[in-house]
Amino acid sequence: xxxxxxxNKPTADAVPKAVVSRLSLYLRELQRLQRDAVVTTxxxxxxxxxxxxxxxxxxxxxxxGHFGYPGVGYRCSELVAAVKxxxxxxxxxxxxxxxxxxxGRALLGHRGFSHQGFDIVAAVDSDPSKFGKTxxxxxxxxxxxxxxxxxxxxxxxxxxxxxxxxxxxxxxRIVAAGIYGILNFAPITxxxxxxxxxxxxxxxxxxxxxxxAMTNLRPPSELLPxxxxxxxx
Amino acid sequence: xxxxxxxNKPTADAVPKAVVSRLSLYLRELQRLQRDAVVTTxxxxxxxxxxxxxxxxxxxxxxxGHFGYPGVGYRCSELVAAVKxxxxxxxxxxxxxxxxxxxGRALLGHRGFSHQGFDIVAAVDSDPSKFGKTxxxxxxxxxxxxxxxxxxxxxxxxxxxxxxxxxxxxxxRIVAAGIYGILNFAPITxxxxxxxxxxxxxxxxxxxxxxxAMTNLRPPSELLPxxxxxxxx
DNA sequence: TAGATTGTTAATCGATTAACAATC
DNA sequence: TAGATTGTTAATCGATTAACAATC
Numbered sequence: 001x002x003x004x005x006x007x008n009k010p011t012a013d014a015v016p017k018a019v020v021s022r023l024s025l026y027l028r029e030l031q032r033l034q035r036d037a038v039v040t041t042x043x044x045x046x047x048x049x050x051x052x053x054x055x056x057x058x059x060x061x062x063x064x065g066h067f068g069y070p071g072v073g074y075r076c077s078e079l080v081a082a083v084k085x086x087x088x089x090x091x092x093x094x095x096x097x098x099x100x101x102x103x104g105r106a107l108l109g110h111r112g113f114s115h116q117g118f119d120i121v122a123a124v125d126s127d128p129s130k131f132g133k134t135x136x137x138x139x140x141x142x143x144x145x146x147x148x149x150x151x152x153x154x155x156x157x158x159x160x161x162x163x164x165x166x167x168x169x170x171x172x173r174i175v176a177a178g179i180y181g182i183l184n185f186a187p188i189t190x191x192x193x194x195x196x197x198x199x200x201x202x203x204x205x206x207x208x209x210x211x212x213a214m215t216n217l218r219p220p221s222e223l224l225p226x227x228x229x230x231x232x233x
Numbered sequence: 234x235x236x237x238x239x240x241n242k243p244t245a246d247a248v249p250k251a252v253v254s255r256l257s258l259y260l261r262e263l264q265r266l267q268r269d270a271v272v273t274t275x276x277x278x279x280x281x282x283x284x285x286x287x288x289x290x291x292x293x294x295x296x297x298g299h300f301g302y303p304g305v306g307y308r309c310s311e312l313v314a315a316v317k318x319x320x321x322x323x324x325x326x327x328x329x330x331x332x333x334x335x336x337g338r339a340l341l342g343h344r345g346f347s348h349q350g351f352d353i354v355a356a357v358d359s360d361p362s363k364f365g366k367t368x369x370x371x372x373x374x375x376x377x378x379x380x381x382x383x384x385x386x387x388x389x390x391x392x393x394x395x396x397x398x399x400x401x402x403x404x405x406r407i408v409a410a411g412i413y414g415i416l417n418f419a420p421i422t423x424x425x426x427x428x429x430x431x432x433x434x435x436x437x438x439x440x441x442x443x444x445x446a447m448t449n450l451r452p453p454s455e456l457l458p459x460x461x462x463x464x465x466x
Numbered sequence: 467t468a469g470a471t472t473g474t475t476a477a478t479c480g481a482t483t484a485a486c487a488a489t490c
Numbered sequence: 491t492a493g494a495t496t497g498t499t500a501a502t503c504g505a506t507t508a509a510c511a512a513t514c
């Protein structure tokens with residue numbers, strides 16, 4: 001009796017990962033429209049702004065419910081609220097930062113992050129010389145205190161900004177402390193239980209996408225050095 | 234006569250974007266294997282390390298040539314060299330950084346980036362109080378000097394670490410200076426000519442993927458607050 | 467009402483996987 | 491040789507797009 005239709009549960013069983021990342025883009029774009037005092041938008045407009053077809057926008061949203069008005073479109077404020085609720089940023093998530101090096105400090109300083117529903121409430125590092133220091137109002141703690149900190153602040157998400165050499169171990173400690181969502185900035189593949197959600201940002205990989213595009217696509221100005229042979233034929 | 238087979242040109246016409254990003258993951262993993270003194274690997278091993286099927290690994294590589302030995306596998310060093318050449322990181326790319334705030338400074342300090350084939354050779358900002366200051370050996374220049382700097386260092390890639398409010402204009406100046414590849418850290422959609430390659434990293438969006446996973450997937454421990462109704466039925 | 471735009475079903479397209487002959 | 495693993499073709503699967511009745 002709870003099987004066949006169950007219209008009310010946005011169970012998200014079968015929501016493809018790509019849909020979720022587009023959802024974030026819709027949200028970002030809708031918030032921009034709101035700032036520009038736009039009241040109503042449409043799948044066509046949203047699609048044009050983001051480079052998607054109108055059909056895709058409607059299909060994506062249809063995964064989660066009926067948010068539009070036929071003949072009218074979508075009210076920005078309503079859709080923002082709906083998408084935030086779907087994504088789960090209708091409330092703020094406390095986050096712990098692991099690794100307070102170059103990047104970690106930048107993330108700590110990055111206020112305007114809490115606007116988007118995330119708030120760094122604690123920071124840990126493995127370098128004892130940093131313990132007790134305060135950065136942007138957050139005291140740097142030994143990594144061993146992770147379980148306590150997680151309990152204390154009801155943390156559910158972590159950001160790893162540790163060096164590659166430490167990242168796997170740090171990730172395991174994070175999971176051991178009861179956290180199931182990790183944003184990983186270290187350039188390695190984390191091996192963790194499947195129930196842990198991991199997002200990854202690798203600067204080198206992003207740049208490599210550009211390098212590939214430069215060397216393989218676009219020969220409008222033929223400035224590129226001449227093609228080498230493949231290694232073996 | 235150049236149409237049908239043309240085995241030698243890895244033209245990359247039809248290389249899906251997803252293949253290119255997996256290529257970077259293969260490279261990263263192969264380099265790690267090399268560091269661990271592994272000489273030979275296989276599509277099965279590579280796949281297991283990264284969570285792909287063996288068929289996918291082989292198919293991805295087959296887009297670009299024949300790099301393996303039937304019955305043997307792939308020699309790590311050879312495959313590393315081949316993949317670097319495909320990606321275009323068999324040489325170093327000079328990069329200009331636009332925006333020297335929190336994040337920009339972290340990127341400047343991020344040595345070990347040049348190891349991967351990218352070298353920040355210049356930095357610009359729009360804040361005059363920063364002009365002339367030197368950070369990690371790079372002098373911060375007015376954004377107006379972009380065209381000169383690009384010429385001077387033969388720059389082909391740019392990183393935007395400017396605030397959202399400035400990013401579109403900065404991007405346009407970068408393109409006007411003759412750059413066709415941009416890594417954008419600002420949380421906006423850049424509107425640029427289609428021949429410009431853009432990669433984007435939006436911290437909030439990455440975190441939102443985790444937030445979605447936390448609120449919609451995985452109810453192993455039923456700690457999550459009870460489900461709200463969708464906005465309208 | 468006429469015009470616009472939704473949500474959804476069916477058609478198309480592309481990407482992943484399975485299977486296997488060829489090769490070492 | 492027997493065992494392993496590639497590169498590739500064919501089968502499967504999933505995601506995107508087109509089309510349209512329903513709705514405002």
